[in-house]
Amino acid sequence: MTVAFFPLCKRNTHMTAPRLAPSVAGIYRFEKKGQVLRPLFSSGVSAGFPSPADDYVDRELDLNEYLITNPAATFFVRVAGDSMIGAGINHDDILIVDRSIAPVSGKIVIAIVDGELTVKRLVKTGDSCRLVAENPLYPSTDIEKEMELEVWGVVTCAIHRL
Amino acid sequence: MSKLFALVDCNNFYASCERLFNPQLIGRPVVVLSNNDGCIIARSNEAKALGISMGTPYFKCEERLKAQGVEVFSSNYALYGDISSRVMSLLRRLEPEVEVYSIDEAFLHLSAIAGTTLTDYGRELRQTLRRWTGIPVSIGIGSTKTLAKVAGHLAKKNEALQGVFDITTADVDAILSRVAVAEVWGIGRRLAQRLALCGVTTALDLKNCGDGWLRKNLSITGLRTVMELRGVSCLGLESCPVSRKSIASSKSFGYQVDSLAELNEALATYIEQAAVRLRDQNLLANSLEISLTTNRFSKTAAHYCGRKVITLSEATASTTVLIRHGLPALAGLYKPGLRYQKAGVVLFGLVPESFYQANLFRPRDHKGHALMVAVDSINGKWGRHTIQHAAAGFAKPWKNRQQQKSPAYTTSWQELPVVKASLPVLWP
Numbered sequence: 152m153t154v155a156f157f158p159l160c161k162r163n164t165h166m167t168a169p170r171l172a173p174s175v176a177g178i179y180r181f182e183k184k185g186q187v188l189r190p191l192f193s194s195g196v197s198a199g200f201p202s203p204a205d206d207y208v209d210r211e212l213d214l215n216e217y218l219i220t221n222p223a224a225t226f227f228v229r230v231a232g233d234s235m236i237g238a239g240i241n242h243d244d245i246l247i248v249d250r251s252i253a254p255v256s257g258k259i260v261i262a263i264v265d266g267e268l269t270v271k272r273l274v275k276t277g278d279s280c281r282l283v284a285e286n287p288l289y290p291s292t293d294i295e296k297e298m299e300l301e302v303w304g305v306v307t308c309a310i311h312r313l
Numbered sequence: 314m315s316k317l318f319a320l321v322d323c324n325n326f327y328a329s330c331e332r333l334f335n336p337q338l339i340g341r342p343v344v345v346l347s348n349n350d351g352c353i354i355a356r357s358n359e360a361k362a363l364g365i366s367m368g369t370p371y372f373k374c375e376e377r378l379k380a381q382g383v384e385v386f387s388s389n390y391a392l393y394g395d396i397s398s399r400v401m402s403l404l405r406r407l408e409p410e411v412e413v414y415s416i417d418e419a420f421l422h423l424s425a426i427a428g429t430t431l432t433d434y435g436r437e438l439r440q441t442l443r444r445w446t447g448i449p450v451s452i453g454i455g456s457t458k459t460l461a462k463v464a465g466h467l468a469k470k471n472e473a474l475q476g477v478f479d480i481t482t483a484d485v486d487a488i489l490s491r492v493a494v495a496e497v498w499g500i501g502r503r504l505a506q507r508l509a510l511c512g513v514t515t516a517l518d519l520k521n522c523g524d525g526w527l528r529k530n531l532s533i534t535g536l537r538t539v540m541e542l543r544g545v546s547c548l549g550l551e552s553c554p555v556s557r558k559s560i561a562s563s564k565s566f567g568y569q570v571d572s573l574a575e576l577n578e579a580l581a582t583y584i585e586q587a588a589v590r591l592r593d594q595n596l597l598a599n600s601l602e603i604s605l606t607t608n609r610f611s612k613t614a615a616h617y618c619g620r621k622v623i624t625l626s627e628a629t630a631s632t633t634v635l636i637r638h639g640l641p642a643l644a645g646l647y648k649p650g651l652r653y654q655k656a657g658v659v660l661f662g663l664v665p666e667s668f669y670q671a672n673l674f675r676p677r678d679h680k681g682h683a684l685m686v687a688v689d690s691i692n693g694k695w696g697r698h699t700i701q702h703a704a705a706g707f708a709k710p711w712k713n714r715q716q717q718k719s720p721a722y723t724t725s726w727q728e729l730p731v732v733k734a735s736l737p738v739l740w741p
Contacts, residue, residue: 221445222399222402223399223400223402223403223406223445223446224399224403224444224445224446226722226723226730227723227726227729228729228730228731228732229729229730229731229732230731230732230734231731231732231733231734231735232733232734232735233734233735234734234735235734240734242734245726245729246732250444250445250446250447251444251445261732263336264733266336266337266339267336267337267733268334268336268730268731268732268733269732269733269734270732270733270734284734289735301336303336303447
């Protein structure tokens with residue numbers, strides 16, 4: 152907010168307090184140059200007790216802010232199958248995938264296998280790496296060289312409706 | 314060192330978007346069709362290599378595409394728009410000065426960074442964009458926007474450059490001598506033909522023309538282009554989007570429509586769409602133009618194209634008012650017995666809402682304004698077409714064809730990409 156001061160014309164200063172003139176350098180008019188928005192309090196103003204909550208006005212919680220750190224690189228995908236139930240990922244869950252996170256060993260990733268998007272845990276040992284299922288009924292797959300595996304993104308959250 | 318311009322251009326943008334969620338398309342020829350599956354508007358490199366040209370009507374090449382195993386998609390603007398905004402927001406986060414030039418292009422200001430070349434920085438930028446958004450881009454760097462465009466073109470064409478080319482590190486004249494004058498940004502086809510008659514065929518020829526000749530033969534925009542080729546920056550970054558001069562909504566029908574009732578429904582729908590965009594930008598329209606056309610490619614009937622401009626007594630953004638003026642105009646253009654392919658509306662004479670000029674003889678329609686605000690907020694919350702004018706019809710049988718549209722992967726909970734957590738068929 153900027154406040155600008157302009158001296159008023161002489162007639163007005165004279166009317167205010169002529170005797171004080173030596174000590175008052177000038178009287179200035181307030182000019183509004185902008186606005187500052189204030190939060191709207193939920194309780195009305197009354198002569199009685201004010202709401203004890205007014206000092207604790209807070210923002211609302213935003214799930215996006217909690218779950219997503221990098222919106223431009225974040226995508227949602229839906230799970231088909233039960234090979235990852237051991238990691239808490241069930242059929243029909245929605246996964247939050249962040250493409251900006253580095254796919255280090257141990258992360259659950261979306262990988263491109265045979266032209267399809269697949270969710271698995273990435274385990275790197277030396278030069279080779281494996282995509283591991285988290286369900287004893289499913290085998291894991293070995294990728295010969297790291298080069299052949301394309302990781303599409305890293306899974307950060309599973310959203311599961313009860 | 315002064316600031317340089319960089320052009321970031323998404324490679325085969327629509328095809329790249331389709332590939333992002335459908336990895337089976339990687340390495341295969343992909344084309345994307347315009348609205349109503351009319352003609353080809355985007356091609357992957359593989360499709361370009363097959364000699365498929367831009368703008369070919371789909372019905373003319375459908376058989377051939379099938380035979381060549383080309384993957385064909387209807388345009389999916391919900392997807393392309395979302396991916397584009399991701400690319401642009403990432404650019405804005407990395408660079409302070411960004412001008413979004415089109416859905417798949419942006420200009421940036423780059424300053425020299427100590428200890429690294431701009432080419433290396435460009436490669437880093439390119440990799441980040443690729444990793445985060447999944448979209449491959451090429452980057453051209455130059456001392457002016459026009460030179461950055463030239464550099465970008467080379468970065469895209471020449472694979473050895475790995476997607477980034479800084480023209481300031483190269484022999485500019487040698488490069489310009491190999492660029493046809495028609496390929497220079499801002500030189501249209503007509504102008505290029507005129508220049509060719511005067512013996513100016515390459516960008517270098519144009520750059521070396523005498524000032525007197527240029528002033529006599531080119532417009533101010535043309536002169537700016539020449540100055541930019543000489544390395545004198547005349548075009549700055551436009552950081553805020555230019556307010557629009559007109560808003561158009563016109564689409565082809567799914568089949569040839571001959572009844573006025575159906576045409577009315579279609580036009581009311583298009584007017585509604587245009588009016589929503591008008592209100593989104595807090596604008597009012599002073600005039601509207603209604604158009605109605607028959608199939609341009611029909612061999613049996615002559616081509617008919619009718620247009621009518623209506624000037625309103627006061628500027629408005631109300632769908633109701635625009636429909637009330639548009640439908641009688643359409644009835645005037647309608648000739649019974651013809652089969653129509655396309656109808657459309659263009660709103661123009663746009664002014665900001667705050668410039669509203671009151672009508673001397675009638676009070677402003679505040680109730681109508683409140684109604685539109687309510688309609689927009691309902692549709693914003695519950696989805697487009699939740700509430701609409703009855704004139705726009707419900708079944709909309711004339712609605713255009715989009716037979717091969719991919720899912721709205723990023724904008725609809727029902728259409729999210731599916732990841733497999735099961736046994737792929739091909740696993741041992």
